[in-house]
Amino acid sequence: MSVNAEDAGRNGGRGAGDPTPTPTEEHTPTEEPRPPEEPRPAEEPTPAAELLYGVIRRLWPLHRTVVRAVERELQATGMTAGEHALLDALRTEGPRTVPQLARSMDLDRQPVQRWVNHAAELDLVVTAPNPAHRRSPLIELTAQGAEAIRGIQEFEVTELRQRLADLSTEDVRTALHVLDRLGEEFRHLANGARMSPSETGTDHTPDNRDRKDRNPTDTTGAADPARAPGKGRSGE
Numbered sequence: 001m002s003v004n005a006e007d008a009g010r011n012g013g014r015g016a017g018d019p020t021p022t023p024t025e026e027h028t029p030t031e032e033p034r035p036p037e038e039p040r041p042a043e044e045p046t047p048a049a050e051l052l053y054g055v056i057r058r059l060w061p062l063h064r065t066v067v068r069a070v071e072r073e074l075q076a077t078g079m080t081a082g083e084h085a086l087l088d089a090l091r092t093e094g095p096r097t098v099p100q101l102a103r104s105m106d107l108d109r110q111p112v113q114r115w116v117n118h119a120a121e122l123d124l125v126v127t128a129p130n131p132a133h134r135r136s137p138l139i140e141l142t143a144q145g146a147e148a149i150r151g152i153q154e155f156e157v158t159e160l161r162q163r164l165a166d167l168s169t170e171d172v173r174t175a176l177h178v179l180d181r182l183g184e185e186f187r188h189l190a191n192g193a194r195m196s197p198s199e200t201g202t203d204h205t206p207d208n209r210d211r212k213d214r215n216p217t218d219t220t221g222a223a224d225p226a227r228a229p230g231k232g233r234s235g236e
Helices: 003-010 047-073 081-093 098-104 109-121 143-163 169-190
Strands: 125-128 138-141
Touching: 047 081, 047 143, 047 169, 081 098, 081 109, 081 125, 081 138, 081 143, 098 109, 109 125, 138 143
Parallel strands: none
Antiparallel strands: 125 138
16 A cells, blocks of 8 residues: 555545645524513502502601690690500500510600609609519509599590591491501511511411510510601600
8 A cells, every 4th residue: 555545544535635624613693682671561559559558658647646636635744645655555454564565565665764754753653563573663553643544545535436426436447457457567577577477377466466565574575676657756
């Protein structure tokens, strides 16, 4: 076999003078630019959502208006609107510690403690020993405090009955239910939880949320951080 033949064998039958083939270049097809996606039209709010927004928009002005009305009513008593709320909580729930009062009112302890101190100066509340915690005394109404809040609330009930006579009992129950549900969901949002109480089956309505607070010897637990806007400053 000649050298040329051997070379041809080594080169797969190509002659010595045949050019060396180059690898085929890969061709990447150029993608055509996609047209921009059209923005999705905003979902139209449902009638229920519109009504809920209406309720929420009214809450802050209503809160401020109630505080002003209560403060005007209390001018002759020396009490503030916050102390009115404190006496109401003690009349409703009985003796409580300051942490319990703060938690049930969705407030920090500091404003509640100031209200307790001032109410004590007015002889409306007094501290009593707490069997469960020596350093956290119970706060309870004095006879004067019980009489003061009873008279105030009797007047308020009479005024409400006359001014809101057009509202039925069922109307008021519905309003309470809506406010409880709003409070439940906004408390969930304020605490940053991923799942809502309705999804987890946790009931945070006031009746259940404060069940532990009704034990006057319980001193555990801090104030709920999700308090109503401005509530901690009103009537201090």
